Amino acid sequence: MTAETLARIQFAFTVGFHFIFVPLSIGLAMTVVIAETRHVRSRLPADKAAADFWIRLFTTTFAIGVATGLTMEFAFGTNWAGYSRFVGDIFGAPLAAEGVFAFFLESAFLGVLLFGRKRVGRRFYYVSTWLVFFGAALSALWIIVANSWQQTPRGYKVVDGKAVLTNFWAALGNPSTAPRYFHTVVATLIAGAFIVVGISAWYLLKRTHVAFARRYLLTGLVVGLALSAVMPFLGDWQASVVAREQPIKLAAFEGIYLSQTKAPMTIVGWYDADADKVDGIKIPGLLSFLAFGSTGDEVKGLSSVPAADRPPVQVTFQTYHLMVLLSGYFVLVMLVALLCARRRRIERMRWLLWVLVISAPFPIFASELGWVSAEVGRQPWIVQGLLRTADGVSPVVSLREVIATLCGFALLYALLFVAWVRIFTRLVGKGPQEPPPEPAAEIVDRPAEA
Secondary structure, three states, X not given: OOHHHHHHHHHHHHHHHHHHHHHHHHHHHHHHHHHHHHHHHHOOHXXXXXXXXXXXXXXXXXXHHHHXXXXXXXXXXXXXXHHHHHHXXXXXXXXXXHHHHHHHHHHHHHHHHHHOOOOOOHHHHHHHHHHHXXXXXXXXXXXXXXXXXXXXXXXXXXXXXXXXXXOHXXXXXXXXXXXXXXXXXXXXXXXXXXXXXXXXXXXXXXXXXXXXXXXXHHHHHHHHHHHHHHHHHHHHHHXXXXXXXXXXXXXXXXXOOOOEEOOOEXXXXXXXXXXXXXXXXXXXXXXXXXXXXXXXXXXOOHHHOOHHHOOOHHHHHHXXXXXXXXXXXXXXXXXXXXXXXHOXXXXXXXXXXXXXXXXXXXXXXXXXXXXXXXXXXXXXXXXXXXXXXXXXXXXXXXXXHHHHHHHHHHHHHHHHHHHHHHHHHHHHHHOOOOOOOOOOOOOOOOOOOO
């Protein structure tokens, strides 16, 4: 175990923990918009209570997400000083934009949602819900711009061992930004839909807040099915960019060792590192067709680069395929549940309601798998083709120091996670707090005038 290995583990741990809350934040922000739209149209107390309920859940998740996100930026300057020196001129712009244009927008108007319902006009309050959602989506854009530049760098030149920004728009619009952004944001919205469906199914199982549960179960199923059906097309778009720009990552995704035309796509399988092949269920020619639009195009294999330039194949292969399988599962479970809900059968199908409850965190797990496959798949490069991960680590940070900070982060994150789970489940347990009905006015009999 070296300081470099532990620094990788620490960063993976902090990013992975932070990314639990990112999909929930953006997904719940979308739910807040839907709920407040209903309230604006109906003006019913029940719809106001529903909107306030989703705002409370969003706020709790957003707060933990902010706290856990700060650690990563500090890590750039401590454990990854070599990396920061190399990319600092490039990363400065998107990270500053994320803080100035996105984070402050989101947090400022979240304050309006929390404290301004009785202090601002209805239209301003409603617009604030959209601005919170827009701020969350904009924050994701700037972070993905920075990360995508590592995958497909553009608009730079290397001067004295550092990457210097020469064209902001070229760096911003690097080939992987758009597909990665839409792929990621839709994944977060799917996560939000599954949380909405899971909470609604739980209420139906417990026979509490039934009217609320019926309405948001149907909403979550419609939104979740529509987005889950779109996801394979967005994944194909991103994979086609990977095929052109990072062919070795694509080879690791599918365990392709030798460059070949009519390359197969594996449905499920296991990469045999000794034999350099995949054992499993394959569809011949499908990978070449999806990547390039023709089975006659060649897919580069792992053997086309030296062994030192290849990623860990088994981890990349399995996380990628499990993510894809989960994507298919999302379509299936949402479709079945929506059909049963439309036919008014779902409330009698307790097994299906339990499936929806248990499946609620699965999209977050799928997002984590996608992140692992994308980041491990570009190893050994921290910036594709320019800087190796081993060269980005801080040489002055000792093994003992990394161990100490890793243990400290693990303890702190455990406390934060327990606190978030307790608050989140308590809010779900209480449910939407509808105001009591107003008492009917008394009818007073008056004596007739003489």
